[in-house]
Amino acid sequence: MYTLTGVTKRYRRGGETIDALTGVDLVIEDGGQLVIQGPAGGGKTTLLQMLGGLDRPTEGSVELDGTDLALLPEARLARLRSESIGFVFRTDNLIPSLTALENVETALVPLGLTAAQRRQQATGALESVGLAEHRGALPAALSGSQRQRVAVARALVKRPRVLLADEPTGDLDAADRDEVMGLLERLWRERGLTFVVVTHDSAVARRAPRLATIRKGRVAVEDRRPAV
Numbered sequence: 001m002y003t004l005t006g007v008t009k010r011y012r013r014g015g016e017t018i019d020a021l022t023g024v025d026l027v028i029e030d031g032g033q034l035v036i037q038g039p040a041g042g043g044k045t046t047l048l049q050m051l052g053g054l055d056r057p058t059e060g061s062v063e064l065d066g067t068d069l070a071l072l073p074e075a076r077l078a079r080l081r082s083e084s085i086g087f088v089f090r091t092d093n094l095i096p097s098l099t100a101l102e103n104v105e106t107a108l109v110p111l112g113l114t115a116a117q118r119r120q121q122a123t124g125a126l127e128s129v130g131l132a133e134h135r136g137a138l139p140a141a142l143s144g145s146q147r148q149r150v151a152v153a154r155a156l157v158k159r160p161r162v163l164l165a166d167e168p169t170g171d172l173d174a175a176d177r178d179e180v181m182g183l184l185e186r187l188w189r190e191r192g193l194t195f196v197v198v199t200h201d202s203a204v205a206r207r208a209p210r211l212a213t214i215r216k217g218r219v220a221v222e223d224r225r226p227a228v
Ligand SMILES: Nc1ncnc2c1ncn2[C@@H]1O[C@H](COP(=O)(O)OP(=O)(O)OP(=O)(O)O)[C@@H](O)[C@H]1O
Pocket: 011, 012, 013, 018, 019, 020, 038, 039, 040, 041, 042, 043, 044, 045, 046, 047
């Protein structure tokens, strides 16, 4: 579970100070899905960076299961990221000279598995995104949605608890968007992931169980789940 308390992120650029996030309080439960939307520059990417331990808040705390990410030494934070948090970005960031399978395997390198274990897990991950038969293909031979599905397999091959996605369908056309977002939602449900996704896709926002809107660094959450 994520617990954010009073999270402020302040950037300094030249003589200017920018509060990208201002006093954000937010809880994201294990297995929950949070969809984030909002205008350009509102703070969406900054919030994902805080959740992923890619950057530290200027004030406040980001706790994952009670551990304040900002207090972890860099090596432990890197280990947490490589074991427990999967990232998908707008661009697939695949390595052009590696096959789909080899690209997925790269996520397992920090985890100390044998080459055979890496190969087996990466093959399984490609199967789960429907690309087993393309495992030997280089990224250039794949379509945009196939490349993004490889990126999803790379994010999930280590079986993380958390999946963070920053406009994962932003570079795709409408049909591919639905396919990739449908895949992410299916994997979220099947694997009990904690899934936080920034998207401008209004259909995804409409069906989100919780929808966060970020404007000028402030977060408002709309909870559509039935009261228990
Ligand atoms: N490294 C940085 N240095 C200085 N300012 C930054 C930095 N990163 C983000 N900002 C500023 O912080 C604010 C929030 O940026 P952020 O990228 O989080 O917004 P966003 O909602 O993701 O926007 P977009 O939809 O355009 O990606 C913006 O004013 C941005 O210019």
